[in-house]
Amino acid sequence: MVTSLQNTTSHKTTFTIGTRKSQLALVQTYIVRDKLQAIYPHYEFNIETMSTTGDKILNQALSKIGEKALFTKELEIALENGTVDFVVHSLKDLPTVLPPGMVLGAITERENPNDALVLNKKCEGLTLATLPEGSVIGTSSLRRVAQLKRRYPHLSFKDVRGNLNTRLAKLDDENGPYSGIILAVAGLVRIGQENRISHILTSSDSLHAVSQGALGIECRENDPQVKELLEALNHNDTRLCCLCERSLMRTLEGGCTVPIGVNTKLDQEKNTLWLHGLVASLDGKTVIEYQDQVSLTPAEEEEEAEQAPASATDATTGAVAAENTTHDTNLSIRRLRDRREKIAEQLGRHVANTLIQNGADKILEELAHH
The missing domain is CATH 3.40.190.10 (Periplasmic binding protein-like II)
Known part of the structure; x- marks a missing residue:
């Protein structure tokens, strides 16, 4: 190729x-x-x-x-x-x-997709759970605010904008309001600031953004x-997971104005893809979650069924044969990838539709008016 x-x-x-x-x-x-x-x-x-x-x-x-x-x-x-x-x-x-x-x-290939807490020096050694009542956490993400409000109601959340270095500078300002800020692990790693990470948030704290990392x-x-x-x-595994997540968001018609969180896992041994989706109200008081998984095996089975064994008498020789074999192999790989991706996108739509059936539609309508 x-x-x-x-x-x-x-x-x-x-x-x-x-x-x-x-x-x-x-x-x-x-x-x-x-x-x-x-x-x-x-x-x-x-x-x-x-x-x-x-x-x-x-x-x-x-x-x-x-x-x-x-x-x-x-x-x-x-x-x-x-x-x-x-x-x-x-x-x-x-x-x-x-x-x-x-x-x-x-x-x-995806970097760590999780969110990270970066603390002001005066708060070193603390966590979201142990920060004093009323501590201000900076983030520009409604998704993060909605989920963290639910888990840590004693904290206050304030918008913070700018590139990563700008936001870190606002955090470090002695006269600034922030006890900590929430950033993507991937961004900090890529600009060489992973040493600033105080804690990496788990999925129980905050499901990450669609395609983050x-x-x-x-x-x-x-x-x-x-x-x-x-x-x-x-990177085929990353592509599979991200297309699944994007399919969920597309079905929900969400964007940065909608608190949507996801977590995706690809189990190579079992050949399954798992998706956890979440839609939350802005105040974090109403949260709709659903998770499901799908087998990717049908894609392999369909591909195998289509491949008829080549007859020895039909085979050409030399460079032409090698070129044809390479072409056929590349076609087969892409065809199989396309089929796996369709299954992944179907899972995204299924999880999104189930979220809607379970009440996410009411949250989405309210957010649209808001």
Whole structure:
């Protein structure tokens, strides 16, 4: 697959990657660029940075801006008009319905998807449970607030915006209000600030955001060369879990204005995918949860049934035979991946629909009016 792309001389050899300007966005883009550069040493990969709506409006809570594509719209415009060839996103920021003509070309291997508590120095050694009554915890996520209010009603929560270093600086301000802030483990690890993590929150504290910890690379649907190029970056297990989670969110029609939490586990030994989904009211007093699992075995069985054994008399020889075998193998791998992904997306829809049947629809209606 990679060899055939490298041997193609009629295609372009210089590509432009779109990204936000923040330190974390750039670090993530460098990760993607460096991996591609190692695979395709004869290609050139340039980076084009830009500011998005979410980067420009820092004096409002994300939930109050009223825009779903807060961190992606400007990047997708550049992708549509050909200014960039593909875009690197934090997948949790990418809406579950892409603009016409755009596809998710790759999902990279996931970093730890959990949330982390980072404490002010004056609170070192404490936890969310042991912080004094009224301690202020900073977070811009309604999902985190709703879940943590439920578990730790003695705490107060205050919005905090800005890039990771800005938020850490606000936490460290001696005159600031924050005893701690909640951030994604993945972001702290990627910018080399994992030493700031006081505690990693478990799923019993806070289910993580949809696709948190994974990078999504968006490209044009009608650009076969870029789609083929990005294939090398796909991490199939991560892709399976994230597509399942995104299917749940798509069914719930949620975004940053809806407290939706998830937890996904892929059991390789049993060949099963498990999803835990949650929808909470803003005050955390009403929480609807549901979890279920599905077997991925039917995808393998369907693929095996379609593969008829090749007759020895029909087999060609030499390089042509090897090339045909490689092509057939790649087709088979992609077909199997597509089938597994369909099963994963069905699980996401099933869990979402069950949440709705169990009362999540009432929370969603209330949030829409709010």
